[in-house]
Amino acid sequence: MQKVIASLNIEVNDEGYLTDFSQWNKAIGEEIALYEGIVMTDEHWKVIEYLQDQHRKNVPLSIRKIGKSGVVAIKDFYRLFPKGPLKISSKIAGIPKPVSCV
Amino acid sequence: MKRLLILGAGTAGTMMANHLRPKLDNQTWEITLVDEEKIHYYQPGFLFIPFDIYTPEMVKKPIERPVPKGVNLIQETIDRIDKDNDTVYLQNGDTLTYDILIIATGTKPVPEEIEGMKGDQWYKNIFDFYTYEGSIALRDKLRNWEGGKLVMHICEMPIKCPIAPLEFVFLADSYFIEKGMRDKVDITYVTPLSGAFTKPKATEALNYLLEEKGIKIVSDFNIEHVDSENNRIVDYAEESVEYDLLVTVPTNMGSPMIERSGFGDELNFVPTDKATLQSTVKENIFAVGDATNLPTSKAGSVAHFEGEILTENILRYINGEELKADFDGHANCFIETGHGKALLIDFNYTQEPVTGTFPFPGVGPLKLLKESRLNHVGKMAFRWVYWNMLLKGRPIPFVSAEMSEAGKELA
Numbered sequence: 231m232q233k234v235i236a237s238l239n240i241e242v243n244d245e246g247y248l249t250d251f252s253q254w255n256k257a258i259g260e261e262i263a264l265y266e267g268i269v270m271t272d273e274h275w276k277v278i279e280y281l282q283d284q285h286r287k288n289v290p291l292s293i294r295k296i297g298k299s300g301v302v303a304i305k306d307f308y309r310l311f312p313k314g315p316l317k318i319s320s321k322i323a324g325i326p327k328p329v330s331c332v
Numbered sequence: 333m334k335r336l337l338i339l340g341a342g343t344a345g346t347m348m349a350n351h352l353r354p355k356l357d358n359q360t361w362e363i364t365l366v367d368e369e370k371i372h373y374y375q376p377g378f379l380f381i382p383f384d385i386y387t388p389e390m391v392k393k394p395i396e397r398p399v400p401k402g403v404n405l406i407q408e409t410i411d412r413i414d415k416d417n418d419t420v421y422l423q424n425g426d427t428l429t430y431d432i433l434i435i436a437t438g439t440k441p442v443p444e445e446i447e448g449m450k451g452d453q454w455y456k457n458i459f460d461f462y463t464y465e466g467s468i469a470l471r472d473k474l475r476n477w478e479g480g481k482l483v484m485h486i487c488e489m490p491i492k493c494p495i496a497p498l499e500f501v502f503l504a505d506s507y508f509i510e511k512g513m514r515d516k517v518d519i520t521y522v523t524p525l526s527g528a529f530t531k532p533k534a535t536e537a538l539n540y541l542l543e544e545k546g547i548k549i550v551s552d553f554n555i556e557h558v559d560s561e562n563n564r565i566v567d568y569a570e571e572s573v574e575y576d577l578l579v580t581v582p583t584n585m586g587s588p589m590i591e592r593s594g595f596g597d598e599l600n601f602v603p604t605d606k607a608t609l610q611s612t613v614k615e616n617i618f619a620v621g622d623a624t625n626l627p628t629s630k631a632g633s634v635a636h637f638e639g640e641i642l643t644e645n646i647l648r649y650i651n652g653e654e655l656k657a658d659f660d661g662h663a664n665c666f667i668e669t670g671h672g673k674a675l676l677i678d679f680n681y682t683q684e685p686v687t688g689t690f691p692f693p694g695v696g697p698l699k700l701l702k703e704s705r706l707n708h709v710g711k712m713a714f715r716w717v718y719w720n721m722l723l724k725g726r727p728i729p730f731v732s733a734e735m736s737e738a739g740k741e742l743a
């Protein structure tokens with residue numbers, strides 16, 4: 231379905247994750263973050279950039295992997311994106327909801 | 333003489349030896365298995381020991397028993413693989429060279445990964461049941477336990493047999509009912525997932541069963557540490573859950589040998605092509621069973637389906653032919669639900685578990701994603717199937733390596 235985010239028509243799924251990463255821009259990320267009650271700072275963007283980079287390389291993400299990446303400690307990851315940090319940050323980054331392992 | 337080396341003589345390694353020995357000429361190919369254990373454990377049986385349904389003797393055999401004739405078994409710890417020189421180093425200093433290597437070193441719970449878990453209270457009021465010792469210690473605890481808050485908890489995914497913790501709470505519910513003390517026990521299921529299971533349709537069915545049995549669920553809980561002084565587990569979002577008896581599934585990791593070899597992901601799982609089972613580390617290295625990083629369940633049934641395809645691919649590799657990209661992530665698991673009943677789920681990388689009949693469309697006799705007594709009979713028969721068919725590399729009648737859509741009620 232389509233949703234207007236940052237004045238653009240964006241394709242999202244029923245949980246609000248972008249279905250086409252190429253439509254993403256920083257303003258979209260900022261607006262999604264606001265819906266989640268988060269005001270983006272440089273610290274937030276550093277994490278988002280890392281997630282997007284991993285996504286481009288087709289690397290599946292997990293909280294442990296992010297903690298080990300040296301980009302952000304798990305504790306801080308939770309402070310930046312409270313509650314479900316990986317799910318929320320993925321939504322802001324415009325990448326698919328992380329598939330929990332089987 | 334050419335050498336095929338298999339690391340790990342558990343479910344997958346032993347199965348591969350059984351598959352390949354009759355297919356590779358004795359005069360040309362030497363097959364060697366390496367494992368540090370003296371015992372082969374039937375791990376699915378660990379679920380039943382705490383509830384006195386199985387005795388410890390029912391889950392073990394000498395490790396050499398299911399190993400076929402004509403295969404060497406070396407009992408030693410593997411130190412590391414030197415992939416550039418096709419050599420494996422053992423802890424005793426011996427080296428083994430190979431033409432083809434199959435990694436089947438599985439995964440083990442590592443309670444040390446979580447702060448405060450393996451402290452003074454380990455095996456006093458904090459237990460695991462994913463090990464032989466843990467399941468027996470927990471059995472002894474449950475025999476005399478007077479009740480209170482029982483918390484079943486999963487540290488992080490992936491874990492082998494991701495449904496075993498659910499089976500544990502279902503069996504606990506029936507165990508305490510039979511002991512006439514269910515009213516004294518409060519059961520809570522704590523998971524890092526957003527619901528009871530990883531796939532939507534099965535989660536719905538399983539959430540319903542939890543509710544029906546009066547088992548509470550706490551989801552999206554990512555443990556940060558165990559506060560064993562105050563009997564509570566605390567997550568990164570600073571939420572906590574109190575327990576009197578904590579049964580946990582610690583972080584499951586691949587062998588530290590993989591880390592020492594300089595490959596493997598953050599949990600020491602081997603990067604593996606999900607369709608061919610060839611590792612992405614080097615052409616002549618393959619991986620099977622729990623040791624891989626494949627996005628499917630870590631289960632004996634999965635190792636069985638992988639085994640058929642890997643056997644074919646090893647033969648193709650030897651003949652210089654293109655590998656068969658046929659593994660679809662097929663998993664098939666019975667879920668014990670207590671009171672002599674069980675569910676059955678059958679799924680793969682893309683098809684989530686749904687309702688229907690198995691293996692014959694419309695006939696069954698087994699029912700998918702619904703409780704039945706016959707499914708329970710199937711689960712109990714699995715122990716026989718494991719020793720006599722699975723490990724021997726014999727096909728299970730009517731169940732193929734690739735998942736079948738027939739009989740499934742697809743939306």
Ligand SMILES: Cc1cc2nc3c(=O)[nH]c(=O)nc-3n(C[C@H](O)[C@H](O)[C@H](O)COP(=O)(O)OP(=O)(O)OC[C@H]3O[C@@H](n4cnc5c(N)ncnc54)[C@H](O)[C@@H]3O)c2cc1C
Nearest residue numbers: 340342343344368375376410437438493621622631632633
């Ligand atoms: C409680 C529980 C319930 C389960 N229930 C089911 C079920 O109902 N159905 C199902 O299909 N599956 C079930 N499973 C999962 C199943 O047991 C595993 O998926 C299966 O055993 C995996 O086989 P594997 O060969 O990959 O690993 P394993 O069988 O664990 O074998 C690995 C072997 O490698 C050896 N090894 C590892 N590192 C080294 C080293 N450095 N040096 C030497 N040796 C080493 C180990 O000693 C071990 O023998 C269950 C598991 C548990 C714990």
